[in-house]
Amino acid sequence: MTKLIEQAFELAKQRYAAIGVDVEKVMAQLDGIPVSMHCWQGDDVRGFENPNGELTGGIQATGNYPGRARNADELRSDVEKAMSLIPGAKRLNLHAIYLESDKPVDRDAIEPKHFSNWVEWAKTHKLGLDFNPSCFSHPLSADGFTLSHADKGIRQFWIEHCKASRRISAHFGEHLGTASVMNIWVPDGMKDLTVDRLGPRQRLASALDEVISEKLNPAHHIDAVESKLFGIGAESYTVGSNEFCLGYASSRQTALTLDAGHFHPTEVISDKISTAMLYVPRLLLHVSRPVRWDSDHVVILDDETQAIATEIARHKLFDKVHIGLDFFDASINRIAAWVIGTRNAKKALLRALLEPTDQLRKLESEGDYTGRLAMLEEQKSLPWQAVWEAWCLRHDVPADTSWLSEVRHYEQQTLRQR
Ligand SMILES: C[C@H](O)[C@H](O)[C@@H](O)C(=O)CO
Numbered sequence: 120m121t122k123l124i125e126q127a128f129e130l131a132k133q134r135y136a137a138i139g140v141d142v143e144k145v146m147a148q149l150d151g152i153p154v155s156m157h158c159w160q161g162d163d164v165r166g167f168e169n170p171n172g173e174l175t176g177g178i179q180a181t182g183n184y185p186g187r188a189r190n191a192d193e194l195r196s197d198v199e200k201a202m203s204l205i206p207g208a209k210r211l212n213l214h215a216i217y218l219e220s221d222k223p224v225d226r227d228a229i230e231p232k233h234f235s236n237w238v239e240w241a242k243t244h245k246l247g248l249d250f251n252p253s254c255f256s257h258p259l260s261a262d263g264f265t266l267s268h269a270d271k272g273i274r275q276f277w278i279e280h281c282k283a284s285r286r287i288s289a290h291f292g293e294h295l296g297t298a299s300v301m302n303i304w305v306p307d308g309m310k311d312l313t314v315d316r317l318g319p320r321q322r323l324a325s326a327l328d329e330v331i332s333e334k335l336n337p338a339h340h341i342d343a344v345e346s347k348l349f350g351i352g353a354e355s356y357t358v359g360s361n362e363f364c365l366g367y368a369s370s371r372q373t374a375l376t377l378d379a380g381h382f383h384p385t386e387v388i389s390d391k392i393s394t395a396m397l398y399v400p401r402l403l404l405h406v407s408r409p410v411r412w413d414s415d416h417v418v419i420l421d422d423e424t425q426a427i428a429t430e431i432a433r434h435k436l437f438d439k440v441h442i443g444l445d446f447f448d449a450s451i452n453r454i455a456a457w458v459i460g461t462r463n464a465k466k467a468l469l470r471a472l473l474e475p476t477d478q479l480r481k482l483e484s485e486g487d488y489t490g491r492l493a494m495l496e497e498q499k500s501l502p503w504q505a506v507w508e509a510w511c512l513r514h515d516v517p518a519d520t521s522w523l524s525e526v527r528h529y530e531q532q533t534l535r536q537r
């Protein structure tokens with residue numbers, strides 16, 4: 120098998136060289152592009168603060184596949200298993216509800232010490248961590264509002280939670296030597312016709328201003344805000360809409376988070392990257408797969424996943440665009456979900472880097488749109504898969520679906536015993 124992969128790789132290298140693409144250079148570049156895996160695929164977004172509580176905030180993990188992680192040790196073991204089957208650089212994205220503490224700690228009182236096991240684990244595995252305040256699944260978010268709440272006390276509780284989260288994020292960055300991107304997403308919105316659409320947005324803007332007022336080292340911590348179109352139970356009005364978040368991020372020069380599932384069904388985030396990059400310093404992507412709604416299905420190698428990766432590669436935005444994942448499928452093996460989704464994100468990045476972009480740009484600038492379309496289509500069937508398999512071998516991970524037997528073995532030995 121290894122020999123066949125090596126032979127196919129040598130031939131593929133020649134095919135790509137013929138169109139001006141240096142495959143070795145592409146592989147080296149791909150080595151340095153981390154994908155931030157989201158911890159919440161492993162336990163259906165329950166966390167360890169109140170794992171038996173209800174998931175609220177207008178999001179849903181559907182399915183009842185056995186073996187979800189019930190504590191941080193199980194989650195870390197599951198993430199390690201998944202990561203061992205995914206080639207290249209990876210990070211882990213944590214939500215605040217994944218804290219570890221012997222005593223109950225409310226969200227406004229979380230501290231770096233509640234994440235010390237995660238930091239030690241990340242050091243051991245040479246991983247960067249990213250972070251998120253968790254503004255959902257809590258009694259004070261039960262009426263649908265958090266940072267934009269009309270009640271000053273409740274609003275202040277969430278402001279304090281986000282401030283505490285920023286300090287934890289900066290702690291990650293300082294101790295792991297790589298900036299933690301902290302994404303603020305609030306579920307705030309209304310189910311039905313909303314009369315005052317302005318007040319909550321004014322409150323959200325000033326709450327966010329208070330949240331980001333403490334100066335933190337940008338080498339340790341990056342702020343990002345995530346918009347949304349609607350949530351379950353908040354179908355008519357979302358405070359943190361796309362326009363709100365783009366306006367906020369561009370006026371405050373924070374990063375903007377684009378989640379593939381947070382727009383109208385015919386809108387795509389791949390086309391928003393070039394616009395947003397004109398106005399914000401950085402983007403965080405939540406690569407996901409919406410099926411009819413923000414369903415957070417596992418990422419597949421579909422046109423939009425490819426278009427997102429291609430857009431980043433064509434404009435050489437790898438130092439400004441942070442690639443994260445956001446899906447949670449409880450109907451299939453959760454480790455397989457991570458492996459499938461993350462491998463697909465990386466396959467899309469590889470294919471994007473193998474594109475003969477300079478030639479395509481030349482055809483376009485010369486007005487040769489026939490040549491542009493012909494080349495775009497022909498290069499889809501070039502032997503990128505041979506490069507992928509060789510890259511997997513170099514990273515000592517399975518090149519083909521043999522990773523699945525490892526996941527099945529882990530399921531029998533570990534997940535089914537839970
Ligand atoms: C856990 C959530 O999915 C996540 O924090 C947020 O990014 C989101 O996309 C909510 O729809």
Ligand SMILES: [Mn+2]
Pocket residue numbers: 345378405445
């Ligand atoms: Mn998201």
